[in-house]
Every structure is written in structure tokens, then in C-alpha cells.
Amino acid sequence: MEPEPYDLIITNGVCVTAADVAAFDVAVKDEKIVLLAPSGSLGSAKAKRIIDAEGGYVMPGGIDCHVHLQEPSMFGKGSSADSYESGTRSAIAGGNTTIVAFAPQQKHLDSVLEALETTHQLAKDNCYCDYGFHLLVSNPCAKALSEFKQLALYEGVTSLKIYMTYTALQLRDDEILSVLLTARQNRILTMIHAENGDVLNWLTDQLEAAKLFAPKYHSNSRPPVLESEATNRAIALSSLIANTPILLVHVSDPEAALRIRQAQTAGQPIFAETCPQYLFLTRDDLDKPGFEGAKCVCSPPPRNKDDQLAIWRGLQNGTFTVLSSDHCPFRFDDAETGKKTCITDDHPVGKFRYIPNGLPGIETRLPLALSANKLALTKFVEVTSTNAAKLYGLYPQKGSLIPGISDADLVVFYPEGRLSKTTVTNSMLHHDCDYTPYEGRVVDNWPRYTILRGNVVWDRDGGGIVGSKGYGKFVKRGQSSLAGIWETVEEDGAFDLEAL
Amino acid sequence: MEPEPYDLIITNGVCVTAADVAAFDVAVKDEKIVLLAPSGSLGSAKAKRIIDAEGGYVMPGGIDCHVHLQEPSMFGKGSSADSYESGTRSAIAGGNTTIVAFAPQQKHLDSVLEALETTHQLAKDNCYCDYGFHLLVSNPCAKALSEFKQLALYEGVTSLKIYMTYTALQLRDDEILSVLLTARQNRILTMIHAENGDVLNWLTDQLEAAKLFAPKYHSNSRPPVLESEATNRAIALSSLIANTPILLVHVSDPEAALRIRQAQTAGQPIFAETCPQYLFLTRDDLDKPGFEGAKCVCSPPPRNKDDQLAIWRGLQNGTFTVLSSDHCPFRFDDAETGKKTCITDDHPVGKFRYIPNGLPGIETRLPLALSANKLALTKFVEVTSTNAAKLYGLYPQKGSLIPGISDADLVVFYPEGRLSKTTVTNSMLHHDCDYTPYEGRVVDNWPRYTILRGNVVWDRDGGGIVGSKGYGKFVKRGQSSLAGIWETVEEDGAFDLEAL
Amino acid sequence: MEPEPYDLIITNGVCVTAADVAAFDVAVKDEKIVLLAPSGSLGSAKAKRIIDAEGGYVMPGGIDCHVHLQEPSMFGKGSSADSYESGTRSAIAGGNTTIVAFAPQQKHLDSVLEALETTHQLAKDNCYCDYGFHLLVSNPCAKALSEFKQLALYEGVTSLKIYMTYTALQLRDDEILSVLLTARQNRILTMIHAENGDVLNWLTDQLEAAKLFAPKYHSNSRPPVLESEATNRAIALSSLIANTPILLVHVSDPEAALRIRQAQTAGQPIFAETCPQYLFLTRDDLDKPGFEGAKCVCSPPPRNKDDQLAIWRGLQNGTFTVLSSDHCPFRFDDAETGKKTCITDDHPVGKFRYIPNGLPGIETRLPLALSANKLALTKFVEVTSTNAAKLYGLYPQKGSLIPGISDADLVVFYPEGRLSKTTVTNSMLHHDCDYTPYEGRVVDNWPRYTILRGNVVWDRDGGGIVGSKGYGKFVKRGQSSLAGIWETVEEDGAFDLEAL
């Protein structure tokens, strides 16, 4: 092999993949990883740039597969605090190199391709990191279903999300079956937001009738049984359609996690996601003086301390395939588009029902989870990057360090102990939201460099955001390649009415 | 104690209650049981009538708490084959002394009291056995809910039934919660028909689209997961309202039974019923040449042999509180009101979707279940009479043999071996239906006498039906007294929004 | 029926059986129940004695099927505080009419019939209540096994107990199988003390090595997993021998109870007993100053508050067939035969290993459990009397109120509210033990009369113990008739080596 000038060398790092933790060097050329070599051996190779990781972790760049950006107001007055520009800017500062956001079909529209096109327009030329889209299907009419084939085959959209709650989005069980069946036929992965919408509407009415409006009652309107019930139902629907793969998003309730685990034990293709809010926040965070609790209003709501431990356990034992942010930011101190749109003269702390649901988290996901020190490093990479890539058809281009194949998407952390304990404040973040729910938390590491296709886009000590808007590209995704995901589809064959 | 002339003596019987099997004599006066005495000791007592049971079983009369009679057509063209007259006539010939039938509120009506009144008119002066009503609530509007108090306190109606399926009846989860909450406040027991209606509608559409119309596809439209999912959901809703007691009717699926058992193990007040069709019929009975299978179309559909065993196991281990008939007869060879209403020129074997759902069984329940010889005798009495009385607030007036307290409602069987093996045929039954799904089954015992409030109303060898129409009386029922049923209601206290 | 002079009438009582709670009168003649009649109707009948129950509960006399009396010292220096005389005296004062005690085979002896004979000598002419024996088998040699047939057929001993712990008694799993197989062939019920002896010996050694000798470490030497493990093993062994019925004695651990429940759900013939010490004592009772905790040293040890709730739940939901006392008294302040035999100069608070295991409870079982008000009255009678009679082959002679059949064994309680709150003290009890672990507990009722075969033997307000020593008779027991107990034996047929 001839010596060749590399574009980038990362030397002296401790590389972490889903399988290995070991010191070795990485060389990059033409946006790809091209060489893995003994630690230090490339320190003096010819390269346009050499980064000495100084013993810090070098990992595949974070892939955040649950991000809401610039979605139309579907639940009321609030609208997303982040555009594709600000959202992806925040993403790279948090060590992410790829996100998958939602292309929402509104209930009154019959086409999903149009929804996709609309979303493309928002993202195009605006992103700091690579990106893809999940279709968010709220009207699974015949036309929409007929377009699934094109989504998967030509548009590079191989996943979609549906809701069992939210009046504007909720699908009935028969509609869910239609989606699952068409998704199965086109090898599309269906993500499900599993909360029982009818029950939560009823509870909300009851709470309001009792004049309980404060933000903390958001929790009371969504007790855990809402989630475990809907989770059980989603799994039942999947099993009915000859075991169609589904992913339960943002699981917060240990009972729901246990139900998922049972299905996995039995070999059903049930996958699950959890999010930092279920690891780092609790229900008490909603119960703060005045309107403050609204900052932590998201759905499902944060649960209790014990539940956090159970969710960590679910990450450790493999119940959860991915750890995503569910970044869904609304400005707090904003009565036009943010949390405070629900405040009226009559209700100075608002009505919890109208608080826009969601919180920002794209930038804090990796540093918080790494600093918690609860996951083996390989597991950390698996749930924050590799599995996301495999699950959503980005692999092996994304999520790994395969020479000649993987994009040179990397996040480099500080050597252990190098960064003094760092307190998270909103001022250090790069989103357009005016708060972070993790204000004041202390972390002990942070992405030092984020490298996207061989280019440093985030250099914490050398300019911060150094990538440029528009460098991020849309990634056409292939079929999910997560181990075993289509296995039962093969085994059980087509959905067969005679076999019911 | 002065000697006194009894109205009736039953001597030489082997009396069976929910606790005991033992030979003793029973004396009756003024419609009540008044004396239990050593076997044979009353053989020469003064009495208007003495029945020598000759060693046959003497049990509290059967109580059938799931009977449909003269209900309006709510699902299509079919209407019930049995009136209150013919239905209760069949009941006493099958050893029953009390039934609880349904007073159906139609979806477009806002009052349940009116539905009750309408049903009273149908039953009044027409019944051969005592009777009560469950309200069937299909429109739980504010007015209907506000009437629950009167139902329980003044009308003697302390139970109601709701449906999670059937377009004409199906309640959404929020409506179910409203019913449960109001029922809880009035100590009313809620019976739930747990099948997922949206799913079965979808499956029916799929089957029809595939041109699968034959009766047997009724089974395919209602796979077991429909039932276990809805059962899980019903239990979740009960738990949400601070553990409100519910009874799952006509459980056919072992997975559903297991879910119920788990809830019972955890101390939740979840009760369950099963029916002879899940013990004696299978799915194969729907798959007969031509339209014949329609005779066994009921919901849930009969399952498989293994499932039958599991359902028997559930009766043995206490999962099931009661064994009822779900008597819901439609004439077979009748294109005006019966099963054949679904037959058209285009569809000579009909469309399963339009086959009236239900089958007759009030008269065969006791002899079939006794002859199966799978239940301890005490358990047999418990699930066919005593528990029904306790569960539905008829106890101790009904369902037991308490001197001075219990109505003299008895069924006397033949001594073992006395009756030669008897083949069930429709011609020997007393309903107005033109078939029995158990045609040709062989049983080894049958009610010899049925005694209602001290009067023989069925004397198989002495005239058959000897009771008279109108002798049956409406029974105002009290609060359910089944052990433990309200215990969690006490413990958990009122439904508390703050505690969610 | 001619008027006849009864020996005894109980009028105005609220009679409770395993199925019913209702006011009716009871007449007794020639030691048997002979008439049940409307409440108050027998108040003026001719009878040698009339008891006006004044609305108090009248129940079948308590049957305590787990009682240790005058057993040889098998574990060390302690010996039972109670003889058959004092033990049965205490029994009747606590509302019991029958006990089943143990006839212990010592390890070095090869005959069980001799053990039985020896025990007969101790009990004969000494008992205040009726009694039977369980064989306690510690050496299941060929000779002992060959004697099982005679035990069951001629000696009226249809149950035996074995131990998975205690060096002097512990059987290895192969020995247990031999016992189970022979028991199965002779329709004998096997009771199993399920704690893992090897593990507890090891833990005891570890504790002693760490110089942890105080009474409270008795708990540490027997953590719950010891019990749930052994319970699981016992169930596995039963299942291996084609589902042989077993009863797990004195279950204290909720995990063990859950394992038992699972087996019951699956239809295995697994039965279980719990005791007042697991409902009313906790581990804290062992952790008292000085040697005081030794009073509550028994095996398994009392657990925690939460565990108590779970054990109550197990009584409510049917996991436990019987509630027995496990009366096994050792005097506290007695260095010759009692708890203090373990105290030496070196160890002023003794060594927990040598504390005689057991506590008195035969007299307090009924009043404590009734006052707790956690069980439906029918359930209370079921677990303290009727099921014990059925399980151990005493039924229908004992445990029920069947005219002409049941012995007139009754306990009559005070009318509700009649007895002011009563504080339990050892001075009011009738055993020969110098303490009760329930000293100071407050109860709100107590047996007012105990009636054995028609004779009042305990009259709390009229002389206390009014029965006489020797009136109690040995009862030959038949085969267990508990519903379903032999069902799987029938179904599964003989133990078949080819079928393994």
C-alpha cells in the first residue's frame, strides 16, 4: 500500500464501538473512514489534519433518531422553538452527526409524499448535520397508504410514526392495523407513541372539573397505566399482523418496559426507545412554584426515582434498542409560541392541558448519559449511535467505524478528568430554546470535537460551531438491518387471514 | 318446637351447597327453607308434599345470570327467539329458579330508567322463574349516569353491562371510565364484554375484501388476541378508578383468563364468567358444510380443544366466579328473525358479519356441566348458583339452603345411574329456538324436579312443566356480597385525582 | 316429626360456615348436630341446655392441624412446654375442638408405627379436645415406607410431615421422592417444611464466625430466598412424581407464596398453610434488648410489614388452604427445657443457633385472626376449620354443621361489641408456657363457648375450662377430600418411568 495523504487522522484515542473499547488510530479520506491502525501509529502520518485525542474516547457520531423540528402547530398554539438550522446546530454541539426528524402529515391531508416534500423544503440547505425523516402519519387513508411503497423504495424513508393519543393525531386500532399491514408489506418500521388518548382526555376533563390546572397535574392526567395499557395493545396489534416489527417510542413506565421485554423473550419483533427525561427528571420537576414546572412537561411525563432505575436497567439488559432525545423544544417565557401560550388572565399558571408538550435535549443527550456512568461504553455507543443506524437503515454508512464504508462521523470526548466538572446552563447550549430542563446538572465530560464526514464541525476549544449551515445532507435510508428485525416477518410469512 | 305441617319435604337427598356434600333432609314452609334435618328423619313428617330424592343430588336452584330475552334488534335483522315466557320456561326445565336478563338501553336513548321500565313490561306476568335485570348501558350520557343511584337504591338493579365491541353498543375507553366511576360510587357491579371492536371490524372488512364470507370466518374475525387485549384494557381501566370491581363476561381465551388470574393474585377485584360454549364447542363446530356452522356463531367464538381444558382449569382454580349460559337464541331456519337473515341470493351461505350472534343454552347449562364430571360438586353449585347469588346481590335469599332465610329454590337430580344415558335433542327442550348446538350430546343426568319458592315447577316424570306463567317474580337485588368484592373499594377509598 | 328432647340448643346465633353467614338455630343430640332451623325458632324447644348466642357468631369449632406437643428433644436441649393435657386445654380455651399433632419418628428408628404408638400413649386419656396425628417421618427407610399402607388404612393417619431442614430431620431430595411416591400410592398427604437446611447451616456458621449470636440473627440465618428456593424444589419434586399432592407448611415469604400460586394456577395439587406469626409478628420482634427476642424465634422467622400484607392477600385469594398455629411452645425463663437453654456464661444472650425454635399460639389463633377483620367470615371458617377438616380427612364429621353427620363441635363468639377491647396477656391463657408473643395485643372478640360433641368444654363467663381431661378422643382420619386434591393423581395416573 502506498503512503497517501489522509484528510484527517485521529490518533491516541480510545475508540469505542458497539463491540469494542480499545486504543487505536483512525484515518479519514474523502469523507470516509479508511484505516484503523495501532494506537499512535498514525501520529506522524501525512494528513491534512491530525487530532490528538490524548486518550479521550472516539466514538461513532451520535445519531438522534427522535427529533421534532419546525413542525406545524398540531396541538394548539405552541410551535417548535427550533428550526432545522438551530436544531442541527445544537445537535453537533452535542456530539451528533445525524438526526432523523419527523415529516408530519396533517390530519386533513391525504398525501404523505406531500408532507415529505414540505419538510424537505424546510430542511434543505439549512442543516449542520446529516438528516433523514420519519413520516408522521395521522391520516392513513387509501392514498397515503398507497404512497408507502414510494417512500421506502425511492424516497429513502423507511420508518414512520403513529400516535395512540393526541386528538389531532390519534389513530384508532383499525387505522393502526392498516398502517402496520402496509408498513409490513413495504418493510417499513412503524414507531408508536403508546398512550391511551381517550383515557387521558377523560382524566384531563376530570382534573379540570376539579379545578386542578397547575403544570404538575399533567402527570396526574397520564398515570403509568395509560402507557402500559397502550403498549400492551400495540404489541397485540403487531402480533395480529403476523408479527410486524414496531418500535415503542419514549418508554417511561417500567411496567410497559416489562411487557416489551416479555414480547422480546417470546421472539416478537418489538423494539423500544427511551429518552434522557426518563433517566434524569422526575415527576417532582413538574411540581415547582408557579409555572416553572411547565419546563418539564412532556409526554409521557417523567416518573419517579425508582422508575428511573428500572429504565436504566432496561437499557442495560437490552430492552431498549435506542436512547433518543425526543427533542421537542418550546420556548418557556414566550406567550406567542411557547409554554406560556396556555396562560390567561383567569389562569395565571395556565392550564396544563394547553401547555405545549415537549422539551429540548438534543445537545445534552450524550454528555448526560455518558456522565451518568451507568452503561458499559459499548452499550452507550450501541444505544446512542449504532443501533439507531441499524434500526433506521443508516447502517453501515453511519453508526460504525468500518474502513472504506462508514462515513467519517465521529465524536471525540475529552480525556477522562481533563474537563473539570461542568455545570450545564442554557447559555452554553446552541438551540433556540430559552431554557434547558437540565440547568444546573453537573457533567464530567462533553463532546470535544464532532466530525461529520471527515470535517470537524464542532471544536469546543477551537471556535465551537465550526461547521456550516447546509453542510448537512439528507440521507436516503435503506431497510432496517437490526439483527432479527425481519426474521419473524420471514418466518411467519405474509399476513394470512385464513391462519387467524 | 311444635310440630307443624310443612308445605314440602325433600327426604333422602344428597344435598350439595357451595361448601358441603351430605345427605340430609329439607323442609319447606311458606316458600322458605325452614328445616335441615338428618337424612331420612323427615320422611314421615307432616307435609303437604313429600319428595323422596332417593339419593339424588338436591341443590340450590340454578341461577343463570347471563340471559338475553326479547331484546330489540340492535345488531341487524335478527331478533331473539325467546320471549320472557319461553325463555323462563326453558330455564326451569333446565333446573334454574332465577335468571338475570338484560334491560337494554338503546344508543339513541338517554335514560336507563326508561329502558328498565320497558323491560319490566315485557317480563311482567310472563315468567316461569324469578328474574332480575342487569342494565345494558350503551349511552352513558349525564342523564343515564345520574340515574344509577336510583337503579341501585330503589329499583333493585345493582349491576350493568357494557360492551367494548359492536358498533351499536361499543363504548370508548373514556365512556367506560365514566360508567365505572359512577358504578363505583353507587356500589354497582359492572360487567364488561371485552373484545376489541375496532380490530374486529377491520378484520371483518379484510375478510370480506378477500371474499371470505362463510360462517367459519366469524372465528377468523375474532382471534383470541382481540379478547385478551380488551381484557387487559378493562383491567387497566378498573385499576385506574381506584380498583373498581368488574366482571369479565363469557371469557373464552386462556390468555385472557391468565391475565384475570394475575389481577386476582394481586388482589384486584376482577371477576370472570365463562359459558358452556367454551367448554363444549370448538371452532370446528363453525366449519360445517353449508350454513350449518351458523348455529354455533356466538361471540367470542368457541376456541380449540386445548383452550377448553384451560377454561375448565379456570373453573377449578377459581379464576371464574360463575358459569352462565349467555343464552341468546336465534332461530336457525328463519330468514325473518333468525340466523338466515344474512342469506341473500348472492350469498347462499350468508355473510358471517350479518349472522345474528348467539346461541341457546339456558336449559342445557346444568345437565351438560354436571355430566362432564370435571368440577367438584361444591364447585359446581358455587359457580352455577351460590356465587351468582352473591355476586349479583341475590344472596342469601337465593343460592343457598339457609333455614328461615333462603327461598325454597331447589333442583333435584336423579340418583346416580337412574337415568340412562340421555341424548340431547332440541325436541326435548322448552325454548322457542329451532335447534340446540348440543344436539346429539349424551348426558347422564338431568333435573328431575325444579322447585321455586317451595312449589314444584318442573317435574320431569310427572308432567314436565308444571309451574305456571307469571309465578316467577321480579327480585330486587341488593349490593353484591361476594367475599372481598368491595374490599379494595374500602381500602383504596374514593377515586382521588390527586393520588394518580 | 315428633318433638324430641335435644341435648343442646344454640339459638339466636349468626351461624357461619365456609359458604354462608346467616342467623339460624342449631340443635344437638347424641353428640351430633341434628337440626338447623330458623333463627329463634328453637328458643323454646325442649333441650337439656339452651344457649342464647345473642347474635354472636356460631362457627364449626376451630381445627388446628399444626400442633407440636410433648415431642422428644430432637434439636438440642429444649423440650416442649406443653403436654397433651396442657396443650389441648389451651386449645379449647381458644375455640378449638380438634387438633392434629405430630407423631415423630426419630432418625435412628426404622418404624413409623412405633412412633405412632409412642405418641398414642402420651395423648391417651389426657386430651381436652379431639385429636389426630400426622406422622413426622425422619427416616424413610424401606421398613418405614412399607408401613404407610397400615397408617392410612387402619390407623387413621392419612398425612405425614417431612423436613428439608434441621440436621436431625432433614431429608435429601431422593428421600423426599421415596416418601412422595409411597404417599401417593397410599393416598397420604405429605406436608413439607420447606427451608434449605444446607444453606441455613452455612449462614449460621458464617454468622457465628462473625460473632453474631444475638437472637435477631436467627432471621439473618434464614433469609426469604431459603424458603422460596425450597418451596420451588418441593413443587418440582411433586411434579416429578406425576403431580403428587403436597402441602407447604408455615409459609412466610411472599415469593414462596407466589410460586405456590403459579403451581395452583397451572392445576398442580399444591396446597399451603400459613400461621399467625406471619400475620402479626415481624422481624423487629426478634430485635429486642437482651434475650427478649428469643420469644419470637421460630422457623421460618417472622418477616416484614409488607410481607404480612402479602400473606393476608394469599389467605384472601385462596393461595393458602389453612391457617394453623404451628403451636410449638418453649418456656422462656427456663434454662433446663426452654429458650434459655442456649445461654451460657460466655454468651449471656445465648447463641441463636441453639434457641429452641417455636412459639405458643394455639389459644390465640382464632381471636387474633378474627379481630384482624381482614378475612370474609366464610373465608375465616374455611381456613381455620372447614378446609383443615377436608384437607386432613376429618370431614364431614368435623368442620361443618351438617345435620345428622357433623359432630356438634362449635365455637360461639360474643356478640359484636359485647366484649370490650381485650388485651392479651399470658396470664389469661391456659398453656404451660410462661409467655405469649402476643402479650399486649388488643382483640375485640374471644371464644365465649367451645362445644365439643355437644358438650360445653369452655365457658368463658361460666367457669372457663369446664370440660375434662380425657374427654377428647382420637379421631381416625380418612383420605383427604379437599376439592381436587386427588384429581391430578387420577388424571396423571400412576408414576410412570416410561413417561418421564
Next chain:
Amino acid sequence: MEPEPYDLIITNGVCVTAADVAAFDVAVKDEKIVLLAPSGSLGSAKAKRIIDAEGGYVMPGGIDCHVHLQEPSMFGKGSSADSYESGTRSAIAGGNTTIVAFAPQQKHLDSVLEALETTHQLAKDNCYCDYGFHLLVSNPCAKALSEFKQLALYEGVTSLKIYMTYTALQLRDDEILSVLLTARQNRILTMIHAENGDVLNWLTDQLEAAKLFAPKYHSNSRPPVLESEATNRAIALSSLIANTPILLVHVSDPEAALRIRQAQTAGQPIFAETCPQYLFLTRDDLDKPGFEGAKCVCSPPPRNKDDQLAIWRGLQNGTFTVLSSDHCPFRFDDAETGKKTCITDDHPVGKFRYIPNGLPGIETRLPLALSANKLALTKFVEVTSTNAAKLYGLYPQKGSLIPGISDADLVVFYPEGRLSKTTVTNSMLHHDCDYTPYEGRVVDNWPRYTILRGNVVWDRDGGGIVGSKGYGKFVKRGQSSLAGIWETVEEDGAFDLEAL
């Protein structure tokens, strides 16, 4: 980076690791992997040898961590068919580069270090592949336990195996606890053979008493409940010692697997192994004419078809950490040392009790499992190599492809479709056993090259065994690094008697 002459290049392969499947090239120097580069890019690099994988899979060499070689006769007359020489020769021909065999302590010896030394003598200079030892502890006396520290710290032996069965080896539960406690303190992993020895001895006696001696009765003597019971007990013992990590070896029973899965779900450090005999053989293989069935006699015995599916499921869902061979060969047609030692004139088909337990499988493990096509390739590598390395402290030296760190231990398969369907025959294998239980099975791939520390030792088309005896080296193993294995040890802290 300077060009450098590599020792070996593997180009054009599809490399598979526990995380990735992707085409890239691998360069080797000085026994280590030194470079991973784009596929084809090293085809013309300077190297002593270049292997063109032609698209075939290139994987980390197989690690077989359950191998019995030259063990003393501990169960009777049989002795191992394979020496370290022949066993490791067979290993490399089957794609393995490292094995871990057993160093057996005999029951009458008090030292484990001596056992280790004895085994070293057998292996030294005789092996074709690298090797390590598990201590097999049969006498955990104080001296043996005191030597554990040296084993782990100085001898590179960080795992040991114990038995719950076999008279010569069986430890009682107290002895197991002593082993677990000392192992925990020294971070040694304990492997447990979980079958209930007492029960199987009893069953064997029963079978013999019934004159059932044929090989097939080996199955009857070890029904699945033996294994699930012992598995449950082992898990209980682990939990008692503050959650000490254990590995259940050769799991065959789905119930046992489910119990393991439950423990894993709860976060307990329970690991498990299964073996090809539970994936490819069934109980029917023992039921062949004459003595033929003896070939498949191993413990636990092969189960049924359905059980095979469940065991595959357990590999897929992660219940099983490793898939090992349990290579334990005995010659079949050999009355001196092999299976036929149990044959006597009286018993021409032998007595199953005396059939040496075990079968050969070291060479067929990889080709059989790969050809079955049931596991994702990454999972295949994980359970056959990477996890074995991590679990047993060989990682990252073994089990991965880390440049500069991992030994160049590789197995190269044929390109898909290159090898025609190949029928397994014993004549093609390299062990010293005279049969393979897989005779006649068809596989579709086979190791083409096995490379140990950069040297080709097996070249199927170029000489077969080309490595040399003695090239294999003893590997000192470190502490297990499997993700999470010591986590609970950290969390729960030391075994604390006060906390029990």
C-alpha cells in the same frame, strides 16, 4: 505512515465482528492484527503472505470455552478419547483458535493449584491452538479456597466450574456458597453444572429396579425439571451472596432458560451457555436400535424439537452468552475406555448409568451453527468468540479484530456457495474419537483457513492441518470483562451478613 512488510494480509473478505458485517481488509504483523483497511486496498501490499478471501467471511477465531481433555476417570471406567494434542488439532480444523479446558481437582485432593499444575503438564507443548484452564473444583476445602487468590492473580485462571450432580463431583448447597463467596472476593467467575444429582440418582435406581437399562433411559433419568430446579437453586444461591456472577453451563431446558432470562431481566448477573447438542440432536437420537443411542448420551440429554427452537430463541434474544461445544469425547466401539465399558454379558446393551457421559463436538460447532442460518452473523461471532473472550478474560487479546491489540486469530470461511453441500462424516474430522453424533448432517460451509497469531494452522485445501503441535500457548486470563458482569458486585458491595 511508512510502508511496511506485513506478515499476512487477508483481502477481499467480508469481516464479521460482534457489531459489524462489512467487507474490509486485514493486515497482520508480529502475531497481531495491525491494520483494517478498505476492501481490496491491501491486495497488493507487501506481505509475506496474502490470502484472498474471495468474499468469504473472515471472523475472529472460534473460542471454545467448554472442552474436556485428558481428564482422569471420575465417573467410572471411561476416559477421554482426546488428548490435548488430538483435541486441539480437531479444534483448529473446526475454526477455533483458543480453547478453555478443565483442570479437574479430584475429590480426595485438597489443592486446586496442584490440579492446575497436573493439567499444565498434560497440555504443555502438545497444543495446536492457544488454551487456558478453568479449575474444576470438587473439594472446596479451606486449603482449596485459600488458593483461589493465587489462581486469579498469578496463574491466569479466573474461572472455575462446579457440579450439582455426579457423586464424584457434586457439591452440596453449603459448599457451593463457600465457592461462590470466595470466587466473588477474587473476581472469579463460577460456572455451574445445574442438574439435581440426588433426584437423578433416585430416578436411576427406580429405572434399574424396573429393569430399564437401555441407553434411551438416560433421558428418563434426567427429565427437564431436574435442570430447571437446579438452575433456580443456583440462581437463588447467587442472589444470596449479594449477587455473585455465575454462568449456567450447557442449558438444554427452555424452562431453565426462562428462569435465567427472568434473573437477567431483574438485573442479576446470571449468564448462560448452550451447546450444539441442544440445537441439533433430540431425545430420539438416544432411542436407536441396540447400543447405538449411547453415542448421544450426554448430560443434560438432548431434548425435543420444540425445545431446540426455544434454545435457538434464547441465543437470538441474548439469554445465552456463549455457544460452546462441551466437547467430551468417548470412543464408541471401545470396551476399555469408551462407551462400551458399560456393556457386560448380562447387559448386552449396557446399563445407561454406566455409559460415559459426553460426546465430541469441538470441530463441528462452528460449521453446524453457521449453516443453520438461524443467527445474525454478528450474533454468531458474539456467542462463538467475542463473548467467550470477554466472559473469560481473554478480551481484547482474543475475540476481536482490534489493530495493535488483538492477536491475529482468524477463521476464514468459503465464499457463499463455493463449497458444495458437505456431508459430515467422522472420517473428515481430526479428533481421536471413532464417531461423530452428526454423521450424515449436511452443512454448506466450513472453515477454509484457521489463523492463529498470524500463522495459518488449518488450510483445508492446502494440506489441512498445517500448524504444529506445541505452537498453541497457554493464555493467562484476566478478570471477566463482559459488560455488566461485576456491576452488581460493585453495587451490592461485599457479602454482608447484617444485610441478610
